Amino acid sequence: MKNLEICLSPELIHLHNLEGKIVVVVDIFRATSTMVAALGNGVSEIKTFASLDECRAMKSKGYLIAGERNGQKVEGFDLGNSPIAYLDGKYSGQKLAMTTTNGTLALSKSKDAEEILIGAFPNISATVKYLQSKDRDILIFCAGWKGKFNLEDSLYGGALAKGLEETHSSEDDASLAMTSLFEKEGNDLKGFLSQASHAKRLQNHNIEADIDFCLTNDSFDLVGKVVESKLIRWA
Amino acid sequence: MKNLEICLSPELIHLHNLEGKIVVVVDIFRATSTMVAALGNGVSEIKTFASLDECRAMKSKGYLIAGERNGQKVEGFDLGNSPIAYLDGKYSGQKLAMTTTNGTLALSKSKDAEEILIGAFPNISATVKYLQSKDRDILIFCAGWKGKFNLEDSLYGGALAKGLEETHSSEDDASLAMTSLFEKEGNDLKGFLSQASHAKRLQNHNIEADIDFCLTNDSFDLVGKVVESKLIRWA
Numbered sequence: 001m002k003n004l005e006i007c008l009s010p011e012l013i014h015l016h017n018l019e020g021k022i023v024v025v026v027d028i029f030r031a032t033s034t035m036v037a038a039l040g041n042g043v044s045e046i047k048t049f050a051s052l053d054e055c056r057a058m059k060s061k062g063y064l065i066a067g068e069r070n071g072q073k074v075e076g077f078d079l080g081n082s083p084i085a086y087l088d089g090k091y092s093g094q095k096l097a098m099t100t101t102n103g104t105l106a107l108s109k110s111k112d113a114e115e116i117l118i119g120a121f122p123n124i125s126a127t128v129k130y131l132q133s134k135d136r137d138i139l140i141f142c143a144g145w146k147g148k149f150n151l152e153d154s155l156y157g158g159a160l161a162k163g164l165e166e167t168h169s170s171e172d173d174a175s176l177a178m179t180s181l182f183e184k185e186g187n188d189l190k191g192f193l194s195q196a197s198h199a200k201r202l203q204n205h206n207i208e209a210d211i212d213f214c215l216t217n218d219s220f221d222l223v224g225k226v227v228e229s230k231l232i233r234w235a
Numbered sequence: 236m237k238n239l240e241i242c243l244s245p246e247l248i249h250l251h252n253l254e255g256k257i258v259v260v261v262d263i264f265r266a267t268s269t270m271v272a273a274l275g276n277g278v279s280e281i282k283t284f285a286s287l288d289e290c291r292a293m294k295s296k297g298y299l300i301a302g303e304r305n306g307q308k309v310e311g312f313d314l315g316n317s318p319i320a321y322l323d324g325k326y327s328g329q330k331l332a333m334t335t336t337n338g339t340l341a342l343s344k345s346k347d348a349e350e351i352l353i354g355a356f357p358n359i360s361a362t363v364k365y366l367q368s369k370d371r372d373i374l375i376f377c378a379g380w381k382g383k384f385n386l387e388d389s390l391y392g393g394a395l396a397k398g399l400e401e402t403h404s405s406e407d408d409a410s411l412a413m414t415s416l417f418e419k420e421g422n423d424l425k426g427f428l429s430q431a432s433h434a435k436r437l438q439n440h441n442i443e444a445d446i447d448f449c450l451t452n453d454s455f456d457l458v459g460k461v462v463e464s465k466l467i468r469w470a
Contacts, residue, residue, distance in 0.1 A: 015381070015383050147250050171430070173380075176431055185415060195406075
């Protein structure tokens with residue numbers, strides 16, 4: 001058995017040793033869900049940026065640029081943060097530059113890992129299968145919300161840990177907590193999350209369809225992996 | 236309704252605003268449980284110290300000194316960290332200086348709060364009652380383990396939040412998670428925690444009786460409160 005841990009926030013990542021591990025970065029609402037949607041609809045590569053300006057600069061290099069601030073698409077950008085926008089292969093074959101705050105921070109703090117994947121419910125089974133095929137310790141890294149613990153990323157951690165229980169055991173307290181919590185609340189994630197701070201913020205922006213997408217398992221049979229600073233579809 | 240939040244680790248406390256709030260510091264295994272045992276058995280005041288040397292220096296000022304390192308009582312100290320040692324009023328009327336790492340750190344990071352309490356299962360109902368009598372927002376501050384999330388402190392957070400649900404509502408994700416987890420696992424905390432990293436460490440030290448004490452509700456009808464840098468029995 002290999003080992004599995006969950007890091008509940010970027011503010012706690014310095015307490016974990018990433019070397020030799022596969023890190024799965026999770027930002028369910030909505031960065032990593034949107035990445036899966038994009039890769040699953042033919043987007044060829046994704047680069048992420050913390051700042052609007054860095055992201056905007058990618059436009060002249062032939063990238064689609066995507067980003068929101070305060071729930072609104074940024075002026076001059078091609079796309080916001082909605083995963084739905086990528087469906088039907090509308091941007092197939094194109095390269096994408098995204099600006100997200102929590103997700104980008106978590107990705108940049110993962111660079112010491114052996115491999116970096118992104119995790120989301122829409123490709124959870126493919127990610128489980130890929131991780132089971134590797135003989136590596138795993139760290140699930142929740143992007144959180146402005147440094148704080150968040151429910152949706154952590155529950156995905158519990159779901160992924162449960163999916164891996166035949167090959168990966170957990171002794172860390174965060175994994176035990178989130179696996180148990182997922183056992184209890186996993187049948188109605190949407191109902192449970194509707195009480196949560198971030199889901200409430202999203203509801204205010206009328207993105208019910210996004211939430212449904214982000215909480216639906218296995219819409220895509222793909223793994224999202226960072227290779228040479230680019231996120232690509234792997235296998 | 237007033238508001239209740241849970242901070243899962245001292246590494247996350249800078250993300251919370253403490254002003255005007257009652258902070259309940261929690262270090263179930265074993266600092267705050269031991270403090271409740273001491274106050275419940277007549278110890279008149281408790282001061283906490285991060286370092287052995289600072290704690291040792293209190294001996295000449297008439298304090299009992301208590302502390303462990305690596306599960307062993309420190310040489311020259313009167314007591315280790317076991318709550319059991321205080322039972323039967325053996326140290327009644329005496330003043331106590333304790334050195335603990337996680338608990339002391341959390342207490343020192345709470346100083347901006349309106350009031351600071353310590354929380355533990357052996358006085359949970361008295362603490363609920365006291366908090367209900369106050370018209371204040373509450374932050375439950377888990378001492379964690381070397382900065383990481385830990386299960387026993389967080390589950391106490393869930394238990395306390397549940398006890399306060401008639402007067403205090405929670406919108407933060409940590410409270411929602413821990414309240415739900417406590418609903419699921421609260422009936423057999425000892426069994427659930429036996430999988431956890433810290434409980435395993437404690438088991439290695441043969442302190443089963445300590446664990447039982449720390450997980451037993453309402454052995455004492457007292458509130459532990461910090462007044463002028465000293466922890467005392469309040470009401």
